[in-house]
Amino acid sequence: MNKNKKKYKIAILPGDGIGPEVMKEACKILKVLKKKFNLKIKTKKYDIGGIAIDKYGCALPKKTLKGCKKSDAILLGSIGGPKWDYLPSKNRPEISSLLPLRKYFNFFINLRPSILIPELNNLSPLKKKIVKNGFNILCIRELIGGIYFGKPSKEIKKNNKHYAIDTTIYNTYEIKRIAKIAFEEAKNRNYKVTSIDKSNVLKTSKLWRKTVIKVSKKYPKIKLSHIYFDNAVMQIIKNPKKFDVILCPNLIGDVISDECGILTGSIGMLPSASFNENGFGLYEPAGGSAPDIQGKNLANPIAQILSLSMLLKYSLKMNKVSNLINSAIKKTLIKGFRTYDISYGKKFITTKQMGNEIIKSIIQD
Known part of the structure; x- marks a missing residue:
């Protein structure tokens, strides 16, 4: 009752x-x-x-x-x-x-769990030896910032050329609040957070990584790792079991959450x-x-x-x-x-x- x-x-x-x-x-x-x-x-x-x-x-x-x-x-x-x-x-x-x-x-806050139980490992497009014991990944995506909501976002014509502009923007407040969610979720799982960015190229990603590291100081028991977006796409396919909680900016999270999802074999399970x-x-x-x-x-x-x-x-x-x-x-x-x-x-x-x-x-x- x-x-x-x-x-x-x-x-x-x-x-x-x-x-x-x-x-x-x-x-x-x-x-x-x-x-x-x-x-x-x-x-x-x-x-x-x-x-x-x-x-x-x-x-x-x-x-x-x-x-x-x-x-x-x-x-x-x-x-x-x-x-x-x-x-x-x-x-x-x-x-x-x-x-x-x-x-x-x-x-x-956007949470996308991708869970593959061993009994359904034949559904995954990955080799059976990779998903033999299944996997359980929680992708946490910042949902209302970044390039999807940044301004300006427009098309312009200038000097006989046609341009399109989208703006990626984040501030520390937006990053801190989503990072806290990732670390809190990790406390109920395996105490691991992998933050995905492109800080070798993008200024917003540099701020993202710096801010996530700062937030992590309040969670000393949780292991934080960082990985570049392009490498993450490969590593998730190579060995999804090494990931637990994944933290992503909006655009990156859009891609990564779909990738994690399809590895379970059916979007009807997500x-x-x-x-x-x-x-x-x-x-x-x-x-x-x-x-x-x-x-x-x-x-x-x-x-x-x-x-x-x-x-x-x-x-x-x-x-x-x-x-x-x-x-x-x-x-x-x-x-x-x-x-x-x-x-x-x-x-x-x-x-x-x-x-x-x-x-x-x-x-x-």
């Missing part, structure tokens, strides 16, 4: 493509958990992305933003699809909803969390909306369910409930249940069946 009688609200944003399908499975699991632990959690659905454009003419309607503000956390599905490719890039669902949400709520210093966060699968399998009951709901797990852990501080979800998923996979994306031509179960099997493991635990 849950001794914490506090009431919580979760904004559910199913999104586009397979988003509503996998979100349905996550909501089924939340319903079971609410009963099992007597959790006082209310959910309410809101439109975002392409479906919101179709209904309201914008990807992030005021009603949705207002609903998010009144909630304790946001559980998001996938956004976008080729249906809206005709729009200018700034108006496409992914750009005109996700970036404003991140900026509005100051979601400067959750992500973006939150601010108050613990208010946005939790979503790392993959896309997969319109090619929309409505076919083939999508893997695990990333969405793991995103729910991260929401319960980081925003609602329900570690026990979060751990139960993670354990149930692992048990389900060890039993041999696979969705289409991780079946590799062998027998597979549907989206709905995977949700049901995970629920069985939760109930039996």
Whole structure:
């Protein structure tokens, strides 16, 4: 039973493509958990992305933003699809909803766990001898600074030449606060942080490295190492097991988190969390909306369910409930249940069946 009688609200944003399908499975699991632990959690659905454009003419309607503000956390599905490719890039669902949400709520922290259990090492594109015992990497990415948000960002024409300008900018405050998150997370893992930068070339990376070293002085038990971006890309492929917590600036983290993710074999297994210093966060699968399998009951709901797990852990501080979800998923996979994306031509179960099997493991635990 849950001794914490506090009431919580979760904004559910199913999104586009397979988003509503996998979100349905996550909501089924939340319903079971609410009963099992007597959790006082209310959910309410809101439109975002392409479906919101179709209904309201914008990807992030005021009603949705207002609903998010009144909630304790946001559980998001996938956004976008080729249906809206005709729009200018700034108006496409992914750009005109996700970036404003991140900026509005100051979601400067992005966590992307990439976990490969030994039973699924055949899914990884790496050689079996490299991933024999699996790996567990947590990529921590600074999310609202760097080149994606720096100004100026524009195109200009001068002297019969066409130029494009993007600006990379960081200050010590932005670096310190994300570095602290990495060291705090490392305390709950293997006391190792690898900071990735390009300080042999970039001024922002020089400041990044200098500031991370300064923050590390407050965490003497944690081993800090540094590696250049280009070398990191190679070393992660060569031996992912040597990495534990990875700390990255925005652009570098965008690349590294995707690399770590694909090494697990399927983006359908990858959750992500973006939150601010108050613990208010946005939790979503790392993959896309997969319109090619929309409505076919083939999508893997695990990333969405793991995103729910991260929401319960980081925003609602329900570690026990979060751990139960993670354990149930692992048990389900060890039993041999696979969705289409991780079946590799062998027998597979549907989206709905995977949700049901995970629920069985939760109930039996």
